[in-house]
Amino acid sequence: MNTRNGVPSKMGIDMPFLSGNKGAINWTIGKLINIVLLLFVLVLVIYGMTTGGLNPLLEQVSGKFDEVLIMLNVKDDVAFQGCYLERISNLGGGNDFLKQIGMEGKDATFSVCRNARCNISIGGFGDYMTLDGKFYKKYGEEWIEYSSVFLWDVDFVKLRKEIYNAGVEILKKEGVQDIYEKGFTKQFVLYGDGSGPFDKPTQAIWANGVWRVSVDGEDFEVIRDDGDAIDKFVSGVSDAWDDKVYWKESPLMKPGETYIPGVDHGKGISGLISDMGDVDEIDLPNDADSLKWAFSLAKERLMKGSEISDDEFKKLQDAAVGMVNVGGRDFSIAVEKTDGFPIISFSSGKDRYGLKHSGEMKALSSIKFYIGGKMSDVRLESYPISLVWWDGAEWVDGGNEDYYRLPDNYFNEAYSGTLIKKFIESKCR
Numbered sequence: 001m002n003t004r005n006g007v008p009s010k011m012g013i014d015m016p017f018l019s020g021n022k023g024a025i026n027w028t029i030g031k032l033i034n035i036v037l038l039l040f041v042l043v044l045v046i047y048g049m050t051t052g053g054l055n056p057l058l059e060q061v062s063g064k065f066d067e068v069l070i071m072l073n074v075k076d077d078v079a080f081q082g083c084y085l086e087r088i089s090n091l092g093g094g095n096d097f098l099k100q101i102g103m104e105g106k107d108a109t110f111s112v113c114r115n116a117r118c119n120i121s122i123g124g125f126g127d128y129m130t131l132d133g134k135f136y137k138k139y140g141e142e143w144i145e146y147s148s149v150f151l152w153d154v155d156f157v158k159l160r161k162e163i164y165n166a167g168v169e170i171l172k173k174e175g176v177q178d179i180y181e182k183g184f185t186k187q188f189v190l191y192g193d194g195s196g197p198f199d200k201p202t203q204a205i206w207a208n209g210v211w212r213v214s215v216d217g218e219d220f221e222v223i224r225d226d227g228d229a230i231d232k233f234v235s236g237v238s239d240a241w242d243d244k245v246y247w248k249e250s251p252l253m254k255p256g257e258t259y260i261p262g263v264d265h266g267k268g269i270s271g272l273i274s275d276m277g278d279v280d281e282i283d284l285p286n287d288a289d290s291l292k293w294a295f296s297l298a299k300e301r302l303m304k305g306s307e308i309s310d311d312e313f314k315k316l317q318d319a320a321v322g323m324v325n326v327g328g329r330d331f332s333i334a335v336e337k338t339d340g341f342p343i344i345s346f347s348s349g350k351d352r353y354g355l356k357h358s359g360e361m362k363a364l365s366s367i368k369f370y371i372g373g374k375m376s377d378v379r380l381e382s383y384p385i386s387l388v389w390w391d392g393a394e395w396v397d398g399g400n401e402d403y404y405r406l407p408d409n410y411f412n413e414a415y416s417g418t419l420i421k422k423f424i425e426s427k428c429r
Helices: 029-051 055-060 062-071 094-100 154-171 176-181 226-237 287-306 310-319 408-427
Strands: 002-004 007-009 083-087 108-113 118-122 126-131 134-139 142-145 187-192 202-207 210-214 221-223 245-250 323-326 329-338 341-348 351-357 369-371 374-376 385-390 395-397
Touching (some): 094 108, 108 408, 154 176, 154 323, 154 329, 154 341, 187 287, 202 226, 226 287, 310 341, 341 385, 369 408
Antiparallel strands (some): 118 126, 187 245, 323 329
16 A cells, blocks of 8 residues: 555555645646546446446446545455445335335345346345346345246236225125126037048137137137137138037036037037038038027027026125225225126226126236246136226226236235336336
C-alpha cells in the first residue's frame, strides 16, 4: 500500500484532502476526472440496486466498480468476487414484495453479479436465481430450471382462484354438490370401423355439451361446436374406403373417466339418418346434414334428462346467498339458470364472474412442479364446475383452468414463484 504524508493511498491515487497538508497537493486533471467518474459509477450502482436494471451496468463498468469499492475500503481486491449483496427490505418495493409472499420481516437478501446472475435467498422459503434469461430454484445442492409460474397477471389469477374456491365451498355444503354430480348427460357415440388397409377407427363422443373426436386413431380433440365436430368425424369415415358407421347412447361418465369402445358399437347409422346410399356408410352429400339434424334431436332429449329440478334449484339458491370478500372486494352471491343448469354468480360493481356446471375438465395441469426429483404434472381438482365471466351480453368461458383448478398448495407455490421471478427481473434487467 502506498502512503503520502501519512495518509493511506490505494491504486496510486493521491488523496491529500485527507492529510491537511495543502502543500502536498499534486493532482493532475486526469486524476480529478478519474475520481469524479468513480463517484459517478458508485451513484449509478446504488441507483441500480434500488430501482432495477443493474445487471448491464455491472457488466459495462466492472473495472470501475471494483475500484470504487476498494478505494472506499468497502471491499478489498482479494475478497471482492464481482457480486453485490443487499437486504431485500432495503430495496425499492422490497417490503411490499416480502409482504405479498408472506415473508415480511424475514431474513431475505438479493445479490446481483457481473456474470448476469441474480439471486434471491429467503430464509425458510428458498433460493431462486435468474441466469441467461432462465429462472431457477435450488433443491438441495442442485439448481433446477423452474417453470412453476403463471403467465397471466398474478393479481387477476389470484382473484379468479379465490372466486373458484368460494364457489366450491358453497357446493360442499350438505346435499348441494350432489345436484351438480347428477347433472351429467348420457354419451352420444359415433364409431367408424376404419375400413381400408391403412385406416384406423374414427370416433366422436359427445357428453355434457362437449365433443371429443379422434380421426383414424389419432389423439382426441375437444370440440364444442356440434357442426364442426360432426364434420371432422365425417372427414375421417368418408375417404377412399368408406367406413361402416355405428351409433349408440351409453351411460353417463363423469369428467376424467375414459370411454372404452368395447365390441358393441351400437346400431348402424342408416337407421338414424335414413341413408339412401350404401348401407351404414356416410357417402352421400346430404348425409352429414342428416346426421347433424338427427343429433340435434338426440341432444335436446339428453340435455333435458340431465336438467336439475325446481326443488334442487331452490335448494342451491338457499345455499348460495349473501356476500363474500374476495381480494379485498365484496361480491354479492346469486344463482341463476342458463340452458337448464344453474350458474353461481359473484358480482362487484360492473364485474361479474360465475361458476357453471361443466362436464369437460382437464385432468392434469400444464404447469409443472418439482415432485420426486423432477418437474412433473399435478392432478387438477375435479369439481364439476368451470369459471365464466359476464361480457355484458352472455356468460363466456373464462379459460385457463390450469390455474384455478390447481390444489391450494400448488397454487400458492406457483403464485409465490411468479412474484419472485417478477421481482428478480425488475431488479436485474
